[in-house]
Amino acid sequence: MTIELRSLEQEPSSTKLALSLAFAGLISGIIIISIYEATLPTITANKARELREAVFKVLPNVSTMQKLQFDNGKLRVRTEKGADEDTIYGGYGSQGQFVGYAVEGAGPGFQDTIRVLYGYLPEQRKIVGMEILESRETPGLGDKIFKDMAFVANFDDLSVDPEIKAVKKGTKSTPYEIDSITGATISAKAVVRIINEARVRWEDRLPAPGNEPKLESKKTKDEG
Amino acid sequence: MAINIKDPSAVQEMMKGLWRDNPVFVQVLGMCPMLAVTNSAINALAMGLATLFVLVGSSALVSAFKNLIPKQVRISLYIVIIATFVTVIDYALLAVFPAIHKELGAFIPLIVANCMILGRQEAFAAKHTVGFAVMDAIGMSAGFLIALFALGSVREILGNGSLFGIDLFGAGFEPWVIMILPPGGFITLGLILLFFNWVTERKARFLQQVVAAEQARG
Numbered sequence: 001m002t003i004e005l006r007s008l009e010q011e012p013s014s015t016k017l018a019l020s021l022a023f024a025g026l027i028s029g030i031i032i033i034s035i036y037e038a039t040l041p042t043i044t045a046n047k048a049r050e051l052r053e054a055v056f057k058v059l060p061n062v063s064t065m066q067k068l069q070f071d072n073g074k075l076r077v078r079t080e081k082g083a084d085e086d087t088i089y090g091g092y093g094s095q096g097q098f099v100g101y102a103v104e105g106a107g108p109g110f111q112d113t114i115r116v117l118y119g120y121l122p123e124q125r126k127i128v129g130m131e132i133l134e135s136r137e138t139p140g141l142g143d144k145i146f147k148d149m150a151f152v153a154n155f156d157d158l159s160v161d162p163e164i165k166a167v168k169k170g171t172k173s174t175p176y177e178i179d180s181i182t183g184a185t186i187s188a189k190a191v192v193r194i195i196n197e198a199r200v201r202w203e204d205r206l207p208a209p210g211n212e213p214k215l216e217s218k219k220t221k222d223e224g
Numbered sequence: 225m226a227i228n229i230k231d232p233s234a235v236q237e238m239m240k241g242l243w244r245d246n247p248v249f250v251q252v253l254g255m256c257p258m259l260a261v262t263n264s265a266i267n268a269l270a271m272g273l274a275t276l277f278v279l280v281g282s283s284a285l286v287s288a289f290k291n292l293i294p295k296q297v298r299i300s301l302y303i304v305i306i307a308t309f310v311t312v313i314d315y316a317l318l319a320v321f322p323a324i325h326k327e328l329g330a331f332i333p334l335i336v337a338n339c340m341i342l343g344r345q346e347a348f349a350a351k352h353t354v355g356f357a358v359m360d361a362i363g364m365s366a367g368f369l370i371a372l373f374a375l376g377s378v379r380e381i382l383g384n385g386s387l388f389g390i391d392l393f394g395a396g397f398e399p400w401v402i403m404i405l406p407p408g409g410f411i412t413l414g415l416i417l418l419f420f421n422w423v424t425e426r427k428a429r430f431l432q433q434v435v436a437a438e439q440a441r442g
Contacts, residue, residue: 012294020294024301028308035312039319046322136329141401183401 051117051133055089055102058119058129062091062099068213070205077213088202090213091119098212100128105198109190112136114145116194118155123209127164127195130155135187142187151188154178160199166192234359241363248371249420253340258372259409261331265388268376270324272369274317274332278309279341279368280361283349287357290350302345303336310335340368371416378412379403 055065069078070086078087089102100121106113114137119129132146144151158164159175166180166189167173180188207213247253257275262268282305286293293301314332317325325332335341344364349357377387383403385393402408 012296017294017297020292021297021300021304024304028304031308032311035315039315042319043315043322046319050322138405141405 051089054117054131054133055091055119058102058117058131059091059100060119060128061093063094064092064096064215065089065102066092066213066215068101075205075207075213077216090215092215096215098215101202101206103198103202104133105194106134107190107194107197109135109137109145110142110184110186111138114187114190114194116191116198118195118198120160120199122206122212125160127155127158127160130191130195132191137184137187141184144181144184145187145191148181151179151181155195163196163199164192234356237356238359238363238366241360241365241367242370243367245364246367246371246420247340247364248368249417251340251343252417253343254338254368255413256334257331257338258375259406259413261328262372262376262379262409262412263383263404264327264380265373265376266324267327268372269369270317270321271328271331272365272372274313274328275335275338275341275368276362276365277313278306278335279344279365280358281309282306282341283344283357283361284354286345286349287352287354293350298350299342299346302342306341306345307336340364374416375409375412378416379408383408 052065056062059065066089067078068075068088068090070088075088088104091099091102093099100119102117102119104115104117106115108114113134114132115134117131117133118127120127130152135143135145137143137145146152154172155178157175158178161176163176165177166185167177169179169182171177172179178188178192241247245251248255248258254275257271261271282302285305286302310333313335314325317328317332344361348360352360381387381392382400383405385391385397385399400408403412
């Protein structure tokens, strides 16, 4: 009541209104920048750790990884920041021998972009693991692409020739087929399509088996 | 905070948010997060706590600066204050609990648009002292949290057969998938509102009967 009376008495000038808004905005900006700066290292570290864990999950028997980059027609160890779609991860065993690649692919799912990471052994032309990095698929249905372990296990030993195919659950008969998810056909097919697309894109970029980039000794940390 | 916690009116300001003026069951405010993130108990709890932080923080600030805030731009200033707290909790969750942040997704920034929070600034914090405003904010957000948690637990138990991710019924239970989908939110909320109104009505009728009996005796 008192506030209303006061405002009837004297209308504050526009300058005062603008100033109070500007002041609030300034304080708010400073707070937001400080919290952003304060949490940024943790957030970046979390994301890098998540990716590393995913690489080790999709490639069995791997103890080190390094980022590889495709540029000028050749796959080499990534030295500076390049485009993310030209980057894959090389996994190496305990003796430093090459094991396989972890390739990231992304594409539209049922609701939003799905980001997938899969492990690939070029010599055997086989996918040996799949991990969903990001998805907003329907809880209870589409999210089975990472919650339904039977579906995820489809990708543990999967031939890529001629291409991966999703078939009705329980009818998998060839090494390149996967059992789809009942009630989440679109999400399951999206995962398959994303992997196929990524594989086709990388098919000609990967060097012949045996000519993979060597592990650079100190390159065990990859938070680039 | 110049307020005695034992002061009955301060406690009343807090308790009213829990039942009599519960923001969800009585005022039916904040329905967007209410329906969107209550597909599991842990999500509901996280959203409730984030809202508590934002509401208590902005109520305290708004009430402390109420004499400096020009009436003409008060709503914009409230939003700036609320949005600042929301951004703080958004980054904090992303850094400390990335898994929960992933689940809640876009609904954390959307706390800004929760009308319950703006409503409390306009209806209460702007007219009362800091102590009362904080008590009111705690009560209201606790009421909101209880409502979210009730809805989240019911939906997770029926829709997933678990609570806090712990399996309750074993392999024999066929989950009612609809309960964790959007329709399940509406169904559960409707049933809880029905129950709430039934209890309130029964209480009112009981009081009436007591009054009538008193009159008859007198």
